[in-house]
Amino acid sequence: MSHEAMESRKPLLDVRGLKKYFPVKGPLGPLGGVKSYVKAVNDVSFQLHAGETLGIVGESGCGKSTMGRTILRLTDPTAGQAFYGDEDIFQLSGKELQKIRRDMQMVFQDPFSSLNPRKRIGQILEEPLAIHSIGDTKERTERVMEMMHKVGLQVDHYFRYPHEFSGGQRQRIGLARALVVNPQIVISDEPVSALDVSIQSQIINLLQELQAEYRLTYLFIAHDISVVRHISDRIGVMYLGQMVEQAPTESLFANPLHPYTQALLSAVPIPNPQRKKEQIILRGEIPSPMNPPSGCIFHTRCPHAMDVCKQEAPSQIEAASRHMVSCHLYTKP
Amino acid sequence: MNLYLVKRILALIPVLFVVSVVIFLIIHITPGDPASVILGESATAQDVEALRQQLGLDLPMYQQYMNWILDVLRGDLGESYFMKESVSEAIFSHLQPTLSLAILAQIIALLIAIPLGITAALRRGTAADQTVMGFSLLGMAIPSFLLALFLILLVGVKLQWLPVAGYKPLEAGLWTHLKYLILPAVSLGAIQSALITRMTRSSMLEVLNMNYMKAARSKGVKDRQLIYKHALRNAFLPILTVIGQTFGGLVTGAVVTETIFNIPGIGQLIINSVERRDYEVIQGVVLFVTCAYVFINLIVDILYGVIDPRVRLERK
Amino acid sequence: MTKPPLLEVNELKVHFYTERGRITAVDGISFHVHAGEIVGVVGESGCGKSVTSQAILRLLDEKDTVEYDGKILFEGTDLLQLPEAGMQKIRGNEISMIFQDPLSSLNPVFSIGSQIAESLMLHQQISKKAAFEKAVELLRMTGIPAPEKRVHEYPHQLSGGMRQRAMIAMTLACQPKLLIADEPTTALDVTIQAQILDLMLELNREQGMGMIFITHDLGVVAELCSRVVVMYLGQIVEEADVDTLFAQPRHPYTKGLMKSIPQMDSDRSQKLHVIEGMVPTLDNIPAGCRFAPRCPYADSMCHERPPAYEEHAAGHKVRCWHAEKIAQEEEERSYVS
């Protein structure tokens, strides 16, 4: 499918101006009132088209998980809209939300804490079916067995407990749980970060196979850029709660525009001793999202920082075809 | 930190309110009242009723509560029905024995428990560890009144080393004072010591497994310093918590211990006041004990901050 | 290289006594480190990297649960024979170590200044004041801004990158001859990791100390190390200088590992290479070659007899029955491309 064709159709998920602020309470707790806000996600917009994979990269604490969780309404957004079809997920009531949740599933980063240690795998996988009242007991078991087979688990795993599995196997279970209700969109929050190198590739391949088979749409969150590059059609780069650059994968790697993206790409160690490349070493630490810098959030570490960067936040522009960036370097020639 | 303190103190208000209501209710729905106790064995019901009226015990319950709590808020805990003292005086005069007893028990407990706990942790799995743990289990299993009885029989009556009962204030001389307190303190401190030993051991074990212990060793820190400087300070936090929490147990234990050893402390005051239905005293003392408990835990919290810098800053 | 190595590990075995019985976490590994050289140790989680590094400093709990075999020669003395007091003189002074997680490796109740100063006071007869002054110096050297202020702060008040720098300052305090870094950047973000790696390279160049760098990230190895040791399930399966290893891996595990990570310049439409199966547990070690159950080259011999660890080319040691065959394959492949 060509990108143009994709563009012309209506997106499956359309997120506009998503904001999520966490209130920080003073030492007096609820009595003292709100002291300030952690601006975990600050005005993020993107679209997700059926069948594509949007990768999100960014450093720890930049708001990737919060974004994913907010879209699923696991926490309530501070502002913004998220259209799934014609419906704004953020406006849905309990019943309607439940219906939508069948279509949007999540795979979590930590394969160890995302499975209830006291439930057998069978129970864990049947739970979503029970919640959505799909099928009777027999059908559920069959469906689960089928799904287990799909993700490469054996029959006898059905009765085992999570602790009897390795991380890779658990991540397969997590995947099976997400897929057992036949979702449209799967939000995977760093599904391979906790895994060993040799297992990581197994899961990535599996994700891709399943995507092809079920025509899934992925929102793939990770901090490992090479993984994101491998799996994504488009990539969004986040920094301190904002999406600083968004572009099709090839375009991003061929021509990273935002200085942060450039630094990020150059910082990734390349497993090839022959190819010593020039690294951009950023100065300083990532600022706290509790009081992000004024103006452009990146100006404190930016090698190209200009005066305007300190005062004015850059707006998003389309620098090349479908290549969005928020940086004064491109707005003020 | 200051704000944190303020918060802690504010949080006490509901706790104390709950305590005051619970105690007031329980005490007042209990049969028997101070009037009949004052009047003695063969008083008639009419006499009792008359005195009840004079003492204001015939008012509706909520009114009695309001009267009491308003007085308390004004700092007046009331008058004993029974003793020629105000409740605060009664508490004050009964406080010293309990304080001495509790402090001595705590000192004995700590002196025994912390070295034992450290030893057990360092020699985990050895016979020494098992012996220490065995004793500490025994210490937790033996009811303090049984221990007290055995101690009285053995040390007091058979060997006559120490007096079996009674109390001498500090003014009577330090040794005299201590002489009377050793047995009760031991029987009261036993369970304390058992608990602290276990806590010391497990928290030491936990700390010994921490990465920073390995890191310290990788710097070439010597064994003694490793244990007493690096480990103990970290391990002390949970121990401190246990000490704070078992303070409640200390008062509870004191109720029994003071009865057996006839020590005129808070515990005995409570028991006696319950027996006499001396409402004001019971309420006052329980409120006081609760405050003390909460206060001690507040101090523990503050000590936490002294020991662990992470606590000094505002918490999340 | 005629100079004797700074550190020579010889047939080191580390056994643990657990409730499941005696397990051998490190099973006969040998390698050496020269002064000024950075040796990378890679391998999957649980293959024994940390155990090896901690065995060198004898940090494992020796009283109850651990038993060593073999030799660890540091400048000619066998560390395994040294009494504890002798070890204490070496630790932090001659050999120091950086740990993976900078937060949990710093004692939360002492300021970082006092933790750095402690090292100094232990090994050099200097006053507390002097030690603190030196600590400030060290912090400045590692690139921490306003070190005068930071010395008095506690670990939880610093960010991850700064903690790791403090950790590095601590290990460098006595200018050790050998530095062991056990996954020092795994807990950090890429941009911060780049800063730290940069710092370590610089220090290595300036001070010329030997370094063992443990990681599971092949990218980091490629950027930092001069020689690489690849471990699998308690054994070294391959050792070579970094260029050789990346160009011509001879062990199927090394080979699989390199292919299975997505590369920045690889073809995205291609599926990732996969090493099938999982790492066996230590109490369930395969009889023959330990990698045989997952190895595409495995034949019956592999399942029956453990291969020896042999030098196949100059400085290139491999533990595989089919090392030659793989070498040929690699050669052909490089002709083709």
Added chain:
Amino acid sequence: MDALGSNAKRLELSQVKQTLKKEQRRLQQRRFLSNTLMLTGNIIIVLITAFALVGPYLVSYDPYEMDPVKRLQPPGAEHLLGTDNFGRDLLTRIVYGARVSIGVGFSVALISAAAGMVIGLYSGYYRALDQVLMRICDGLMAIPGILLAIALVAALGPMTENVIIALGIVFIPYVARIVRSATLVVREETYIEAMKAQGASATRIIWMHIAPNTLSPLVVQATFIFADAIITEAALSFLGAGVPTPDPSWGNILYDGKLVIFKAWWMTVFPGILIILTVMGLNFAGDGIRDMVDPHSSLSFKRKKKK
């Protein structure tokens, strides 16, 4: 898939289940047996429970039958453990007392565990409830336990049931706290979030997903409460506010024994030993469960054998 196929599959499934369950049971058993603490504790508890259940059928005396002439006889052939101050057979009273004491301990553990669990779960899950419930718990915990028990027994009247209720109330906050803190931890686990993402209702999450995970600390705490309740009942009896006579409980046998301690050591020593044994047994078991539940301490290392 045709019906036959699915039937065959189900057959296979149940077989797999059987073998796996067996395997897991074996594993559990091995773990259980290797846990000497727990084993010792359980043996003690089982023995004493058997003593309480079967004992009454073995003893030949009536626990209430007095014989003033034979009061305070030392242990001997006729009365194995001697007689008490009413000339009742001490062994018989201890055996019946075991029923009462263990019954009280068990019921208290049960009541406080049940109520504490509900309170703990809900206050751990709902912030708003937490404020109210935990303040009440704090208040109750701040009052020294034995006092609260004495006051409650005095208010409710001296009956075994009331002793149980009073002790239950005393111990509820302790359970509630433990369950609450476990809930607070579990609540933040990703698998709970996963359930929310699936659209599970709060009740479902609380009871099907959080509750099972609070069970082990709960059970541990319940064994300790079991033990504590036995001691506290004894202490209450000792202060005259426990199980009312003439029903025997270990506590009130001790209370009677205290009065004659100079004359009849057997009245103090035998019930005393039984209390200590039972409490130790329960503590062993509790520690054992804790070890089994806690993966860190379950790796109890065997000492290295010297070469």
Added chain:
Amino acid sequence: QTGQNEGAQPPGQGQTQPEPAKEPQAVSGGELKIAYQAQPPTLDPHVTTSQASATIGRNVFETLVTSDSKYHVQPMLAESWEQSEDGTTITFRLRQGVRFHNGKEMTADDVAASMNRWIQISSAGKDHFTGAVFEVKDAQTAVLTLKQPTATAMAILAYGGGNYPAIMPKELIDQADPKGVKEYVGTGPFQFKEWKQDQQIHLTKYADYQARSEAADGLAGKREARVDDIYFIFTPDSSTQVAGLLSGEFDIAADVSYDSVQQLESNPEIKVDVAPTGMLNLYFNKKKGLFANEKARQAIAAGIDAESILIAAYTQEKYYELNHNMMMYYQIGQWSSENGRESYNQNNPEKAKQLLGEAGYKGEEVVIMTSRDYEDMYNGAVAFQQQLKNLGVKSKLEVYDWPTFTELRNDESKFDILVITNTPKPEPSSLAFMRKDFPGWTDSPELDELLVKFRGAPNLEKAMSVYDDIQKWFYEYVPVVKIGDGNSISSSQKSVEGMTWLDGLILWNVSNAK
């Protein structure tokens, strides 16, 4: 100077002759440490009926008249008294030169104030002296005017147990509140020094005490403080009392448990004394339930085996007396009657069952109530319950602490039988079960009649003839079942000499040669 107590003299007893004090030259000085079970609510005996208050307080306070060991009335603060012919006025002449501990001399003003308060607020006063009033005639004379002749008047005024009519300074009486006087100032051989709540009461020797010259007998006669200090150390736990005595901590343990006697006796340094303590009675609820029926009460009386209950309560034969009289065994010289002897301690279950049948007993549960604060009551109750079982009566034993017990026993729906020990009383009409308002609620026209006759007699001697009839009524109506008389045991170091007992320990004339 002899007590001018005509009319109140029991038969067979002449006036007490003044005898020179003939006690051996005993040591004086030192101290007495007394382990005492219960702390009294107050030492003001007008307010409380507590026995503890009396035992401690009467060292400090004295009464106008007092009892000797046979309960004969003897003078104390009064020099003499005279009763008018019609028995309605009694004139007391006071001793001269008696000083309160605050130095003030005692006058008729003090006596009138004290006694009027006592009449108004004390249970004994309200019971027996309704409408009576003391008036000051002159500084040394006080006159008691009674509403009607009261045979028991002098006996009650002489009673030294709970609620005794202590004489205190008028000022203190005037300042007193419902909870008692504010200061304890009396005329006794010891003065009040200090009260450490729940710990001890400390009395010291009153140097200016004016002793009588007659020989000491019971509470009467010469009182002398032979020790400088007395400490009543409150020791509720009886094993602690014993242990303290054994270890030499205490000189006297006032009320030790029966079962520690053996232990104490085996110690050469310690002696054990026995003193009568009271009668163990079963009080029936006559207002409601099974025992409103006389037959049912008689059934119980017929069925019980008093002896085994007494053994349970008092452990050994020497600590109890089988006595069918309403009054204590040691009062037999004064109060005795053969009536009822055959109805006492029948131990006849058959008869009991038959009577129960006649009373219509159908197996309903009978509630026995007692308190555990008194060992003998509780132990007796346990044994009694066992016997009820043998009579085929289903029962439930409810044991409360004393305050609960005293409240619940006023509620007729709460119990069927109370097990109580009663302290000895100087004369039968003071016995609690004679009172309509006391739990059990005796309501018998015959008794009312008998009492009018008894109390209306001009003096006690005359009244005694009615006693036979009352005793007869006692065994027919069965307001209570008398089980027997009990003794209590006090124990002391051998060094303690001269200790006697009448309605409590007597501590004057006691020396401690330690």
